[in-house]
Amino acid sequence: MYAWVAAGLLASLFARTAAAQDVSGLEGLLSEQIVSTASKQAEGASSAPALSTNLSAEDLRMYGIRTVAEAVDFLGIAVGSSDNLSGGEVGARGVLLTGDKGSHFLLLVDGQTMNDPLRGGTTFGSGAGIPMELVDHIEIVVGPGSVLYGSNAMFGIVNVVTKRAKDYSGARLIVESTLPISLRVGAGAGAEFKLLGAPTEITTQLEYFKQSGPNLFFEAENTGIDPFTGQPGRNSRAGAADGIWGGQRATHSSYVDSPSGILRIVRGNTELHLQGVYYRHASPTTTGDFDDSAAGERETRAIASLKQRFVVSTMLEVSARAYANYYSTRNDFIASRGELCPFGNVTCDYRSAGTAHWLGLELQSSWDWFRDSRFVTMAGVDARQRGVSTTTDAFEAETGRSFYHPPAGLNRSDATLAAYAEQTFAPTQSAVLKGGVRVDSDPRFGAVVTPRLALGYKPWEGGTLKVSYAGAFRAPSWDEANNATSRRILADGLRPEKVKSLELSVNQRVGTHRLLIGGFYSKWTDLVELATLSDQETIDAIRNGQTSVPFTPGVHLTQYRNTSTVINYGINTGVEGAFASGHLLYGLSITGAIAERRSAGRSTRLPVAPQLFGNARVAFVFGELLPTVGLGVRFIGPRPADLSSGFDPPAYAPAAAELKLTVSGRAPLINGLSYRLILDYNTADRGPYVVGPVTSSLPSQPAPQLNPVDRFRTTAGLQYDF
Amino acid sequence: MTSNALCQWFASVRRLGRDPERLRRRLTRRALVLAAAVFTLTSLAGAGSVQVPFSVQADLIAKVASFDRNFAARAGARALVLVMQMPNDAESAAAALELKNALSRVDLVGDRPHEEQIVAYSSSVALAEMIKARKPAIIYFGPGFGKELTAIRNSVSNVSLLTVGATPEYVESGIVLGFDLVSGRPKLLINLSQARKQQVDFPASVLRLMKVYP
Numbered sequence: 001m002y003a004w005v006a007a008g009l010l011a012s013l014f015a016r017t018a019a020a021q022d023v024s025g026l027e028g029l030l031s032e033q034i035v036s037t038a039s040k041q042a043e044g045a046s047s048a049p050a051l052s053t054n055l056s057a058e059d060l061r062m063y064g065i066r067t068v069a070e071a072v073d074f075l076g077i078a079v080g081s082s083d084n085l086s087g088g089e090v091g092a093r094g095v096l097l098t099g100d101k102g103s104h105f106l107l108l109v110d111g112q113t114m115n116d117p118l119r120g121g122t123t124f125g126s127g128a129g130i131p132m133e134l135v136d137h138i139e140i141v142v143g144p145g146s147v148l149y150g151s152n153a154m155f156g157i158v159n160v161v162t163k164r165a166k167d168y169s170g171a172r173l174i175v176e177s178t179l180p181i182s183l184r185v186g187a188g189a190g191a192e193f194k195l196l197g198a199p200t201e202i203t204t205q206l207e208y209f210k211q212s213g214p215n216l217f218f219e220a221e222n223t224g225i226d227p228f229t230g231q232p233g234r235n236s237r238a239g240a241a242d243g244i245w246g247g248q249r250a251t252h253s254s255y256v257d258s259p260s261g262i263l264r265i266v267r268g269n270t271e272l273h274l275q276g277v278y279y280r281h282a283s284p285t286t287t288g289d290f291d292d293s294a295a296g297e298r299e300t301r302a303i304a305s306l307k308q309r310f311v312v313s314t315m316l317e318v319s320a321r322a323y324a325n326y327y328s329t330r331n332d333f334i335a336s337r338g339e340l341c342p343f344g345n346v347t348c349d350y351r352s353a354g355t356a357h358w359l360g361l362e363l364q365s366s367w368d369w370f371r372d373s374r375f376v377t378m379a380g381v382d383a384r385q386r387g388v389s390t391t392t393d394a395f396e397a398e399t400g401r402s403f404y405h406p407p408a409g410l411n412r413s414d415a416t417l418a419a420y421a422e423q424t425f426a427p428t429q430s431a432v433l434k435g436g437v438r439v440d441s442d443p444r445f446g447a448v449v450t451p452r453l454a455l456g457y458k459p460w461e462g463g464t465l466k467v468s469y470a471g472a473f474r475a476p477s478w479d480e481a482n483n484a485t486s487r488r489i490l491a492d493g494l495r496p497e498k499v500k501s502l503e504l505s506v507n508q509r510v511g512t513h514r515l516l517i518g519g520f521y522s523k524w525t526d527l528v529e530l531a532t533l534s535d536q537e538t539i540d541a542i543r544n545g546q547t548s549v550p551f552t553p554g555v556h557l558t559q560y561r562n563t564s565t566v567i568n569y570g571i572n573t574g575v576e577g578a579f580a581s582g583h584l585l586y587g588l589s590i591t592g593a594i595a596e597r598r599s600a601g602r603s604t605r606l607p608v609a610p611q612l613f614g615n616a617r618v619a620f621v622f623g624e625l626l627p628t629v630g631l632g633v634r635f636i637g638p639r640p641a642d643l644s645s646g647f648d649p650p651a652y653a654p655a656a657a658e659l660k661l662t663v664s665g666r667a668p669l670i671n672g673l674s675y676r677l678i679l680d681y682n683t684a685d686r687g688p689y690v691v692g693p694v695t696s697s698l699p700s701q702p703a704p705q706l707n708p709v710d711r712f713r714t715t716a717g718l719q720y721d722f
Numbered sequence: 723m724t725s726n727a728l729c730q731w732f733a734s735v736r737r738l739g740r741d742p743e744r745l746r747r748r749l750t751r752r753a754l755v756l757a758a759a760v761f762t763l764t765s766l767a768g769a770g771s772v773q774v775p776f777s778v779q780a781d782l783i784a785k786v787a788s789f790d791r792n793f794a795a796r797a798g799a800r801a802l803v804l805v806m807q808m809p810n811d812a813e814s815a816a817a818a819l820e821l822k823n824a825l826s827r828v829d830l831v832g833d834r835p836h837e838e839q840i841v842a843y844s845s846s847v848a849l850a851e852m853i854k855a856r857k858p859a860i861i862y863f864g865p866g867f868g869k870e871l872t873a874i875r876n877s878v879s880n881v882s883l884l885t886v887g888a889t890p891e892y893v894e895s896g897i898v899l900g901f902d903l904v905s906g907r908p909k910l911l912i913n914l915s916q917a918r919k920q921q922v923d924f925p926a927s928v929l930r931l932m933k934v935y936p
Contacts, residue, residue: 023928030910031907033906034775034906042775044775054905
């Protein structure tokens with residue numbers, strides 16, 4: 001009987017589709033994604049000079065998306081994250097650089113940069129402090145994007161655009177829990193009014209996210225004999241010196257604590273953006289003690305910006321953006337093995353902390369020389385003052401006494417200047433040529449020049465051919481280039497990382513359906529990696545005074561170096577659309593990519609990065625009163641684990657599929673109440689990260705342990721709109 | 723000279739630092755002047771933002787007009803599109819020019835050959851007379867018309883005419899058709915009662931795609 005009802009429902013919906021066939025052209029125009037990140041001006045996604053996709057608020061809700069990382073995984077094209085149980089990492093087109101803390105993707109919120117200059121990183125997970133209810137859409141630009149944005153946009157740019165007050169009017173309360181480990185509570189509001197005669201709007205959301213768990217089981221690792229004590233190593237403060245790390249559930253070291261808030265005020269052409277987030281999280285996979293709640297990281301970000309746009313004449317438009325940002329971080333590492341501690345101590349705590357501020361002014365102008373939008377020049381400058389400070393210390397856990405006089409740390413400030421220009425030339429109705437260049441001046445390095453050249457051509461109805469050449473760079477962070485810790489010596493002459501990329505793609509629109517096929521080739525050079533010094537280099541470093549901390553023989557120091565080149569090429573495809581008058585929505589994307597790291601004459605596959613990955617989704621919108629059902633699947637091919645070269649055979653993470661089934665809608669009987677129920681399931685039980693202290697083969701531990709995966713979770717959420 | 727100026731500035735700041743009350747008054751005064759300047763500037767420029775690119779607006783106007791059951795009769799052999807511009811408003815002038823250029827690249831508007839002209843707005847009375855004389859099929863209002871919308875609505879009621887507004891707020895105030903950007907996708911808005919008054923008649927299949935203001 002249910003089958004007959006379902007068949008009848010489908011038949012009626014498809015009949016409606018047939019009746020409405022004549023409006024498919026209009027539906028197609030209305031489904032065109034409008035993007036503004038790739039060119040810093042609004043344009044159709046198919047015309048943008050890079051692969052740009054737009055993830056709508058409706059999609060985020062329908063497919064149970066809770067973080068930016070989930071959005072790129074389940075809805076993005078050629079982009080994917082990887083959960084390292086310590087904030088996560090994001091890559092694109094088959095390249096993922098482990099340990100980069102998100103520094104190769106530029107994350108913007110309403111155009112404001114989230115990446116900090118101290119470490120260059122940012123987070124895309126629950127610590128990003130981006131409430132999904134307030135998000136209007138997320139724009140993802142894949143491929144080098146430094147031509148307009150400068151450093152960090154090597155994988156691309158993720159720009160989170162928050163809602164205008166008209167789409168967020170009134171007040172609302174939100175409660176969501178991933179049972180039973182997390183709770184998110186939030187309150188949001190939006191209002192429109194007149195202020196001194198001008199239309200004004202305000203939107204805001206405050207929220208608090210707390211997570212405790214999951215209590216994942218870590219396989220036992222035998223760290224063997226501690227070279228200092230000559231006895232089996234100790235891997236917790238209270239535990240026995242038996243050489244065993246793990247072998248039980250971690251019940252203390254999986255937590256997140258994150259309050260955050262966003263406020264946006266728009267009056268006429270003036271926009272004020274304020275954002276703050278505190279993010280405290282555990283590091284359960286650390287090489288130090290097992291399951292110690294004190295090991296972790298805390299970060300604070302505060303962002304303020306004021307934007308103003310002026311239309312001077314039909315030829316000239318100018319805009320100004322003043323910004324002031326602050327970032328602080330503190331990292332705690334807990335060890336109870338003598339080999340990890342200085343001066344022959346058996347237990348020690350390491351703490352590194354840092355702050356950064358950056359404030360500046362960006363001026364941008366757009367010149368429509370012939371007042372017909374065919375020959376437009378955009379030019380801008382961005383002047384920035386920034387400062388960083390760091391401290392590092394190692395102390396005795398019980399007394400808090402420092403083992404040694406801590407190194408001075410960083411306390412530096414400087415000014416940077418960047419200038420960019422992009423020329424748009426539309427010689428015919430169907431062709432657009434864009435060429436741009438940006439020069440970034442950083443006192444720590446020489447000037448970096450970043451070009452982009454893109455041609456878009458519409459050869460037939462609904463079709464767009466795009467070919468582009470673009471570059472990007474990442475200035476090594478202050479921490480990488482100018483800082484040293486007790487176990488890491490100062491880098492020597494670090495250069496900016498660079499990437500150059502050539503892309504070709506075809507977009508085709510047929511009614512509400514869109515198809516994308518593209519190919520790319522990119523070359524990454526001077527990649528910065530934390531290199532382990534050889535025995536001789538370590539001895540030399542100690543002898544030359546590059547570290548004042550004597551360690552037990554056998555412990556190696558590290559240093560950031562420009563070590564490798566990556567060759568990356570592949571194809572990406574995507575299709576999305578709607579049937580049954582928009583009641584049945586679907587999407588599919590697949591990326592196949594090769595990424596080879598070339599270093600010291602050797603060519604190896606990049607760890608953690610999959611060669612085949614993508615996502616698929618389907619949603620059925622039954623109507624206003626009935627629930628919407630969305631099913632998203634993210635699939636990742638097998639991939640080598642990080643640090644896999646230290647083991648024979650190298651460790652591989654298995655292929656995985658993550659499924660997300662979401663039911664959402666308005667609650668019956670209670671006006672203003674809506675709900676969302678999400679079921680998450682992962683087919684794999686292991687991820688691609690080597691966890692614990694054994695990071696290369698030991699006689700006592702020849703095989704690595706990969707990070708466990710939380711396989712099944714249920715999330716329930718309620719929202720009440722007043 | 724610059725270093726001298728800087729030295730003087732630092733000296734004055736140090737003097738002020740010894741007199742916190744004077745410093746507070748001075749900072750407050752400067753903040754107020756700055757705020758007043760910003761608000762003045764934004765009042766001059768702030769006229770409602772256009773979010774949907776003009777090229778997309780032009781494509782949508784051209785396409786949606788073909789579904790208006792009265793468009794063919796209204797337009798005749800060649801559809802006349804008037805693009806209104808508010809005098810002494812640079813943003814309005816720029817928007818009018820951009821839309822005109824975008825429309826000129828579209829082959830047909832409402833399945834008709836078309837001609838578009840920019841017209842400077844003077845008053846609702848003059849607008850009504852111009853409509854009577856020139857019989858446009860579509861009139862487009864760019865930014866800058868916020869305070870004139872009621873008068874415009876009254877002057878075009880009971881005239882067969884498709885009025886189109888650049889910003890979403892216009893539709894609530896009586897412009898028949900408008901554009902909005904929701905979740906990064908364009909959205910059509912329609913003021914249905916005003917559409918009836920202006921003999922704009924879309925089928926239900928098209929209204930289904932729009933946000934309808936009754």
